[in-house]
Amino acid sequence: MKLNVIFKQVDNDFNKEYADEYHFGKESENNRKYHWEVQYAVDNTSEITLKENSALPLKGKLDNGVEIDTSIPNMNILECVTEDGRKSIFAVSNSLLRNIHKTQNPKYKSSRYYYYLKDETKFADLGQGIFVDYNDLPQEMKIDQ
Template sequence: MRFNVIFKQKNPEFDKEYAKEYHFGKESENNLKDLWSKTYGLNNDVKEYSITENGEYNLKGTLTNGEIINELIPNMQILRCFDNEKNEVGNFAVSSNIIDKTHKAFNKKHNITRYYYYLKTDEQFIEVKNGVFVNITDIPEKLIKKTVPNNV
């Protein structure tokens, strides 16, 4: 099946009544439902997926200065997608405390699953890499020190 992971942050100022009265219940230019939305589509044939609650996400990568990082980030909901041979074809993670709600929708006709993450509007977070959203308070201090310039 195809698999999409969608991250959204709802607009707390969306006015349903205004939308109903003037735009047939739909959002409009000055009355948006979402502050932002980002979709990741997996082209591989996803056979199954698993969700780990309150897990540790291992953030690996290279900083712009060339330094290699390998840090564990706690309190994460981790979504892993696998193909027919049990190979991991997708890996997404979100700090548990920034998730407002999640929703899974399967369209049998088009053989696609959509997994939605609705993120809270009152929490600060960053996307540290594609599909990995971390609450500012969950970023390890050691990593913050590596990314903040000394003269700030």
């Protein structure tokens, strides 16, 4: 099975009435539905597990040499395992989520998970489909701003 995971940050300023009236219901240059979106694809997926209120283990070394060995609470975690045993993890802080939408197409043996992130919440993109609410980050990872 093929898995696509799509993350989109909703633009609260999108005006549906304006889009309907002037652009046949579609977004336009100055009236966007989303600030950004990113998509990940995993081929030959044999197992998909969704954990809605889990802790994401975080272990490694920061650029400044500080060791991190902790977990981030209140995460929505999507784990998938491929037929050859590789594991991929996609995760989002629950506080960032506006909603999730899942679709399946048995004919093409594919699944899609759409994660819609809130507009106003500050977050860190840890890469490869991991988005963490800035307030949930360990202190060592926060950049003073």
